[in-house]
Amino acid sequence: MTRVGFLYPGFSAEDDYKVFESMLDGVELPVVHTLMREDAHRVDALLDVGGGDVLSEGAGKLAGMEVDAAVWACTSGSFVFGWEGAREQVRGVREAAGAPASSTSFAFVHALSQLRLSRVAIAATYPDDVAQRFVEFLSAAGVSVLSLASHGIATAAEVGRLDPDEAVDFVITNDHPRAEAVLVPDTALHSADLIEPLEALLGKPVLTANQVSVWEGLRLAGETGARTGPGALFRAGSAAVTSALAAH
Structure with missing residues (x-):
């Protein structure tokens, strides 16, 4: 059983991951809710949502779950940091979770690739x-x-x-x-x-954001074959991806 853990800010559509789990064989998709001091689609609030202290605490919980990969599942809470800032986020999550890591923003880039x-x-x-x-x-x-x-x-x-x-x-x-x-x-x-x-x-x-997050986590966990999950993306697999995290 492949286990991909997600850091998810607050509460809104986290039950989407259970739906994806039901669509994909042999995977577990546990979610750790990270701190959201203010629910607002404003740049200042999103910079706080994706702060290193917040993500480190959540990723530490994923480490205890022995996940095969970890994904910071918040597009806006990653891209607002810019390319280099988002890379630093991923590095922090990887170190705290003790597993390969990425974020939803990079997942979009990898999916397009x-x-x-x-x-x-x-x-x-x-x-x-x-x-x-x-x-x-x-x-x-x-x-x-x-x-x-x-x-x-x-x-x-x-x-x-x-x-x-x-x-x-x-x-x-x-x-x-x-x-x-x-x-x-x-x-x-x-x-x-x-x-x-x-x-x-x-x-x-x-x-979609949750779709690419799940796909990215499976890719990081070594599940690169084509699947019958929702959309052309899962049917394409992920074996051909060159990570933008390393390329830029």
Whole structure:
């Protein structure tokens, strides 16, 4: 049994990981909730959410669970630190957890690399100023963002309560005709059951935050073969990925 542990800030869509677990054979996906002093999609609050003291405490708990890999499952709480700051986060989690580690932001980069895609549309639940930081992060990895839509939702809790039909409408109306994939970067959004319908509607890969986090954790744990999990990403496996953590 492969065990991938997730550091997850607060409470919003953590039950998504149980859904992914039910879709994937032979894996356990335990979640450790990390401290969120303020639930706010603001840069200052997100810098606190992803602080080294917070992540070190959570990663120490994962160490006691003997996980095969650890993922900081918060896109905004990683990309707001910029490329080098996000790398430092991962290094700290790896040392504290005693296991290979990554974050959701790097997971998006690795997923695009695996699928050999570089032109994307982003449907972000965040306010625009936060979403722009994700564009900057992806640009540092050579990803071309053709369009960005910001839903402007102020808190993770609100995102967690978003109606599935509203989430689907938001994503499909914010595709771009030349985008090779649509990215949906918020681990607070329930997405496990939306990926297949979205890909069927759009005819292209849809990468969501919780999806790429699970895929990344399995990759780090050595589970690189193709799977029947939700979306084109799992069907592509992960054997061909060159880690952006080492490449930049």
